[in-house]
Amino acid sequence: MEKIKYPVYDYIKFIWKKKLLLIGFTILCMVIGAALSYTKPTVYTSTAIVFTGNGNNDELSKPDLITGRYKEELPDELKSSLNVKADPFQITLSLSGTNKEAVESNMNKVAEQYTNDLIEDFDELHDAMANYRNALEKKVKNTEESITQYEQLIQDTSNDSKLISYSEILINKMDIADKYRADFHEAEYDLALLEEPKKSDVKTIQSSNNNLLKNTLLAGAFGFQLMLVLLVLWKYIINARRSLSQRQ
Template structure:
């Protein structure tokens, strides 16, 4: 009876007998992965966090528009790539990456300060307009109240002949408008009270990880796979030679 053959078992047995080769290959590639980690150039990421305040500025609240504007404005002074994202409501994060830590911090701080100043200018304009609105409404209310006081004084002296129907109609309209102006004043004063100025919160710089553990594991895995392929090919060559010699 012909000898029964188990090719898969034959390959597994051969690889198991050569398991030390797999271990050595994995260790060598892990060492190579570690060496690669330590020879990589360190990259730094500098991040500036800016509180935009409650001033409304549609152009300076969209990341892609901010990136385009300040990259053009600082062209020649800033050679990196500016990344902008909305971290939280009213918080803009400006960041960039470079191998030179000092240069990177200087560049990101420069852009962040410019962005903060632009937001602050916008805030001052809006705050001033809101203050002017409050002042104008107060003056209207004071004018109406003075008119009503004057009419009351005349009425108390029974001097109705000094007022004509036009004056009375005007006073009635002003009296009816008074609650509306008082409501507008309350809303404007509330908005003014809630206004918050922009603030450059912080600028932080972190070094990128050399990924030592990840590179060692990847190297070990690559070494195992490569040696496994070599052992399978080795076994295949041995089987081919044996078969050729038996012909």
């Protein structure tokens, strides 16, 4: 009667006999992974928050455009680490590197330049809105003076045709004055809401970034799988040699 073979059980039995080797190699890989984690340099990240105010310049409000514009001012080793995040009415700039002083100074440089560009854009907007408000104020004043003149003309005239004409002009002037007043108050309100861009202080945090636990577990999983494959291959070679010896 042919002997029944259980190859899977045979492999499991072999691996169980070599369990100390499997466990030992896994632990060794975990130790190596943990040790390599500490070889990574300390990384410093500097962050600056800039309040953008009421600016609406796409080049100064979209992260991709901001990154492309200001990274050229950075050293080559820091260009790729510039990160820009946009939130309502504020932009967060961050820079990372292994040299704390270089990271802080360059972050401050970029934040200052960005804030100054925002202020320049804000000043242009403020001047334009102020000029518009002043122009409306002048129109309101001139229209009110014109209304006063026509009111006086109506009082002084006794000619019916002129009275009708003056009255129509007066009504039209009053409507125009109401519109100018509404536009003036709206412009004055918008101007009062304008807020100048401001930069917060640059803050730096230290991160070793070694991911000790993660690297240790990954190294252990790799070592376990690698040794498992090697043990299966070892058992396969033993079985193959045994089969060849039996045939001879």
